[in-house]
Amino acid sequence: MKKSIKFLSLLILSVIILSSFAGLSGCSLNGSDNKDEILIGVLAPFSGSNTYFGNDMYQSYELAIDEINAAGGILGKQLKLYKGDDAGDPSVATTAAAKIISQGVDFVVGGYASGATIPTLQQFYDAKLIMLISCANSTQITSLGLNQTFMVNSPGTHAVVTLTSLCKSLGVSKIALIHQGDSYSKDLSDLCEAELPKSGFEIATVQVMEEGAADVSAIVTTIKNSGADFVYWCAYPPDGSNVIKQLRRGDYTGVIAVGDGSASVELIEGCGSDGEGVYVTSPPFVEFAEGGEKFVDDYKAKFDMDPGTYATLCYDTIYMLKQAIEKAGTLKMEKVRDAIQDIEYKGLSGVKKFTPEREPEISNFIILQIKDGKFTLVNP
Amino acid sequence: MKFIDWAYNMMDNKKYKYSVFAVIFVIMAVIPLFSDNYILSVLWSALFYMLLALGLNIIVGYCGMCDLGYAAKFALGAYTTGVLIKSFGWNFWLTLPVSVIVSVIAAIIIGAPTLKLRSDYLAIVTLGFAEIVRITARNLEITGSATGIVGIARPKFFGLHLTQITHWYYVFLFLVILFIFVSNRIRNSRFGRALTYIREDEDAAQAMGVNTTLYKLYAYIIGAVLGGITGSFYAVRMAAISPGSFDFTQSANIMLAVILGGMGKIPGVIAGAAFFAIFPEVFRDVPIIGDMRMLFFGLLLIIVMITRPQGLWPERRKRER
Numbered sequence: 208m209k210k211s212i213k214f215l216s217l218l219i220l221s222v223i224i225l226s227s228f229a230g231l232s233g234c235s236l237n238g239s240d241n242k243d244e245i246l247i248g249v250l251a252p253f254s255g256s257n258t259y260f261g262n263d264m265y266q267s268y269e270l271a272i273d274e275i276n277a278a279g280g281i282l283g284k285q286l287k288l289y290k291g292d293d294a295g296d297p298s299v300a301t302t303a304a305a306k307i308i309s310q311g312v313d314f315v316v317g318g319y320a321s322g323a324t325i326p327t328l329q330q331f332y333d334a335k336l337i338m339l340i341s342c343a344n345s346t347q348i349t350s351l352g353l354n355q356t357f358m359v360n361s362p363g364t365h366a367v368v369t370l371t372s373l374c375k376s377l378g379v380s381k382i383a384l385i386h387q388g389d390s391y392s393k394d395l396s397d398l399c400e401a402e403l404p405k406s407g408f409e410i411a412t413v414q415v416m417e418e419g420a421a422d423v424s425a426i427v428t429t430i431k432n433s434g435a436d437f438v439y440w441c442a443y444p445p446d447g448s449n450v451i452k453q454l455r456r457g458d459y460t461g462v463i464a465v466g467d468g469s470a471s472v473e474l475i476e477g478c479g480s481d482g483e484g485v486y487v488t489s490p491p492f493v494e495f496a497e498g499g500e501k502f503v504d505d506y507k508a509k510f511d512m513d514p515g516t517y518a519t520l521c522y523d524t525i526y527m528l529k530q531a532i533e534k535a536g537t538l539k540m541e542k543v544r545d546a547i548q549d550i551e552y553k554g555l556s557g558v559k560k561f562t563p564e565r566e567p568e569i570s571n572f573i574i575l576q577i578k579d580g581k582f583t584l585v586n587p
Numbered sequence: 588m589k590f591i592d593w594a595y596n597m598m599d600n601k602k603y604k605y606s607v608f609a610v611i612f613v614i615m616a617v618i619p620l621f622s623d624n625y626i627l628s629v630l631w632s633a634l635f636y637m638l639l640a641l642g643l644n645i646i647v648g649y650c651g652m653c654d655l656g657y658a659a660k661f662a663l664g665a666y667t668t669g670v671l672i673k674s675f676g677w678n679f680w681l682t683l684p685v686s687v688i689v690s691v692i693a694a695i696i697i698g699a700p701t702l703k704l705r706s707d708y709l710a711i712v713t714l715g716f717a718e719i720v721r722i723t724a725r726n727l728e729i730t731g732s733a734t735g736i737v738g739i740a741r742p743k744f745f746g747l748h749l750t751q752i753t754h755w756y757y758v759f760l761f762l763v764i765l766f767i768f769v770s771n772r773i774r775n776s777r778f779g780r781a782l783t784y785i786r787e788d789e790d791a792a793q794a795m796g797v798n799t800t801l802y803k804l805y806a807y808i809i810g811a812v813l814g815g816i817t818g819s820f821y822a823v824r825m826a827a828i829s830p831g832s833f834d835f836t837q838s839a840n841i842m843l844a845v846i847l848g849g850m851g852k853i854p855g856v857i858a859g860a861a862f863f864a865i866f867p868e869v870f871r872d873v874p875i876i877g878d879m880r881m882l883f884f885g886l887l888l889i890i891v892m893i894t895r896p897q898g899l900w901p902e903r904r905k906r907e908r
Contacts, residue, residue, distance in 0.1 A: 254881075292871060297825060297832050298632060302868065305628035305752060325737055326827040333750065347737045388725050390829060393733035 244285045245538065247272070247525075248307035248336075250300065250317035250327060253292040260319050263515035264341060265290065268316060270506055271525035281529050282536070293323045300327050308334045313538055316524050319517075321345030322390045328356050335540050337547070339528060341521045345394055349564045355540070357547055357565045359524050360490060360517070363395050365570035366467060367402045369488045373574050373585075374408055374437060377462055381411040383435035385426065385442070385450060388415050392442035395466050399439060411435035416446060423450055427457040436461040444469045448477025455481040464488065467572065470516050475577055487575040487582065491556035493519045495573060495584045499555055520571070523554035615760055619753045627752045633864035634759040635821065640844040640860040641766040641853070642813030647842065648851035649779065650806040651786030652702075653710040656717025657841050660811040662833035663689050663720060664818025669736040669828050670729055679742030679823050683816065690815030691808055698807040703800050705789075717838055725830040735829025742823055755824045762820065763857075766813060770853050773809070782806055783851075847891060849898030858900055 249268055251261035265288070272286040280286060291307040293300035304327035307315060315331050318324035318340035325347060331338045332353045340348065344360045374382065382403060386396035400410055411433035414426045427450075430438060438454065438461060440447045447469045454463060463485045465474065470489035475482055493499040493506075493514050502522060506514040528543075530552050535542040552559040560568040574585040619627055643657045667686040671677040693716075701712045724730045731737065741750050749755065773779045781802050784792040793799050822828050840863065848859020870880035891899060 297827065297829065298635070301825065302625070302628040302632055306625040309623040309625040322735065322829045322831050326825050329826055345734060347734050351738055388722070388733055390733045390735070390831070393725075397732075 243283075244287050245281060245314070245532075246287050246289055246310065246312045247528075248289050248291055248310065248312035248315040248317075250291045250293050250303055250307060250315060250324070251319050252295045252323070253290060255294040255296070257295050257319055260342070260515065260517065261292070263518055264317060264319065264521045266506070266510050267514065267518040267521035268525055270502075270509060271522045273509075274505075275525070275529060281532050282538075286525075291317075293319075293327070295320045295323050297323050297326045300324065301330065303327070304330045308336065312336065314339070314528060314543075316341055316521070316528070318343040320391070321347065321394075324348070325351070328353055331355065337540060337544055339524050339547075341524045342517045345390060346398075347394075349566055354565065355544055357561060358567060359527070359559065360520050361567050361569075361571045363398045364402075365567075366395060366488050366572050367398050368570055369572040369574060370399065370439065370464070371403065371406050371408075373464065373486060373488065374403070375406070377437070379408075379437040379462060381409045381433070381435045382437045382439060383411045383414065383430045383433060385414045385416055385430075385438065385440050387418055387442040387446065389418075389442070391468055392466070395441040395468075399441070416442070416450065418446060420446070421449075423453050424457070426450065427453050427459065430454070431457065431459055438463045440465040440469060442466070442468055444471055444473040444477060448474055448482070451478050451485060452481045462486065467516070470575070470582075472513070475580055475582070478577075482577045483579075485577045486585070487577070488572050489575045489582075490516055491519045491571045491573060492516065492575065492582065493522075493555060494582070495575075496555040502555060519555040523552070523556050523559065526554055527552045527559055612760075612764065616757075619756055624752050627756050629865060629868045631752060631756050631759055631824075632868075633861045634756070634763050635817070636841070636844055636860035636864045637763050637857050638759065638766055638817040638820075639814065639841045640848070640856045641763070641770055642810050642817060643841050643845050644770065644810075644851065644853070644856045645773065645806055645813065646810035647845055648856065649774065649782040649786065650803055651850075652803060652807065653707070654713045654807075654810070655710050655835075655842065656713035656715075656720075656838050657810075657814060658833040658835070658837040659713070659717035659720040660690060660693070660814030661818040661821070661837075662717075662724065662830075663693055663811075664815030665822040665828050665833075666724055666730055666736075666818075667815070668819040668822045669739050672739050672823070673731075673736050674729060679740075679819075683819055686815045686819045687812050690811040694808040694811035695804070698804045702803040702807065714835075714838075717833075717835065721830050721833050724833070731829075733830060735827060735831075736822075737827045739822055739826045739828070741826060749823075758820065759824075762817070767853055767857075769813070774853070778802070778805070786851075843888075846898060847888065849900040852898070852900050855898055855900030859898065862899075 249265055251264045252258060253261045268288055272288060275281060276285050289307060289310050289312055291303035293303045300323040308330065315336050315338045319342045321343040324340060324343040328338060328351055332355050336355065338356045339359055340356065341359050344358060344362045346362050346364065348356065348358055384396045384399055386392035396413060400413060403410060412429055412435065414429060416423060416426060440450055447465055451463055465485060465487050467488055467490050470487045493502055496519055503514060506518065527550060531543050531546040531550055532538065535546040548561055550559065556571045558569055562568050575582040576585050618630065639661060643654065646652050646654045664686040667689045668679065668682040671682040671685060672679060697712055697716050701709050725733050741748060749758065781797045784797055785799050785802060789799055844860040844863040845856050847863065849855030866884060867880055
């Protein structure tokens, strides 16, 4: 018995040592001397709790490059993707970025969690690479002032604009905000707290829910006592559906809305019948995009699953890059960068133009409502 | 296993020990000449975990206290440096003494009331303190709340702007050597022997006239200071810090590196940290195993704990005369 354990551990140890040689030597070297292809690095979480989003992003990029490759590529060059796993963690992300850079990529796309994306931006900047951030939309990204970083997704400020128009159309006045204290949801909540009063709304209360807390009755009671007629959940689906359920079971009758982080079927499944009527300020869901049916069909046929929340933005990222490269007529970083800065691209997620701060000019947020267990579009 | 024991004895032998270490560090020093940024980045994270593990080793390994919140000490250093540079425009090198002072104060605040008691209480208090630090950082304006501090200026070292990964690799390599030196000096001092005594039998140590509370507090302070210094360097290396980097998982990871390697033994702790940092990276690209690497990691940990409960490279103190 003892002997077999020792043998097993020796075996595993030797496998590890051998594969570490194989692994490290495999990852090194190999720049892209091969100039008949364009290598695009993808920085996204492929492990950890956001793996689902990372894979969805990668698949959307893959779909776009396969289409482009089949149609002859860009400037006659074929596209290729290269994965870098940031695991949603800042220090893993910097390693992943170094790995992407050392592969000699020509462009970088991706970026899911803002916290993991921000530390890598300077690295890409120093390596003279253009980074197109498809998902992460913290306002901190622009504050770095790196002129090779473009945000494809609308920043949180746009979500607040969309939210304001929703509140106006519903005629509500007192708003309660709930966030979870993480970078994304607190950022969104702070923006709402600062911007909504300017349009004449009153912030009744701001609540913080600890991640994974089972009992939220204290939050429910406070919200009911504050007299808020509108609740905005700023964070993610698993806890969001719990909050919505407990609000409804606590006989809360006001309007409930959730932010873009919760815009996924996970929310509908989690809430069940209590989710009926909940509003979502959502990123451009492909089902509601003009000409999105083809994308949905192709995606389903290729990966045997439904496209996720950020699929359209990622798909558009690649096509926007294509348009910019073709306009520049070269892969030179400065030329392509200027082409992106001046771009006017029309894709599934609407029209993309960039402000001088390299944020999108036009909000791509839409308002959805859960009806009969499905998302339906409220405003065009 | 015979071979491993032989290798350990070889390393423990005074005659070979220093030459073996010298060879290892020469190899480490020339690696940047041959490798790309990715490998350096992985090795950097190994060096980084070594620093944290060496710091925690003073508390856990030398003195046998259970600290479940080491990430807090590291966070204090990182945030002290981050805030002073970002909000007050300080020079990085001047922030180092401040972060040392902050670490000492924090260690005294936590340590003084709890170290009189048995180690279990310290575990609970440190766990709580780590959460307090993280949640405070998440909510204060000056620490950039949940987003953290972004765009911390990289320091200059005699006119050389430390921006490249190669620079940071050498900085952290130097720090590891420094920490090893400090740990080694402590271990071989009267103070170090007293700590071992406390770890092995606190009552007997007290009976022999060792002021256990004071010595435990010293060990705790030294561990906290090493963590704080590591945190300061981490902040300028990453140029961005956020509360997410200092959660309980981080504390557990550091603890894991120390326990895996062998508590109290410097080479063991270093090996544990290196293994912990390099293992997941290496396996990322190996097909099939890559997706299950954490499963393998867990399996390996269990096997190590069954076959070598003292860690991969446990301490075997020679009889003092």
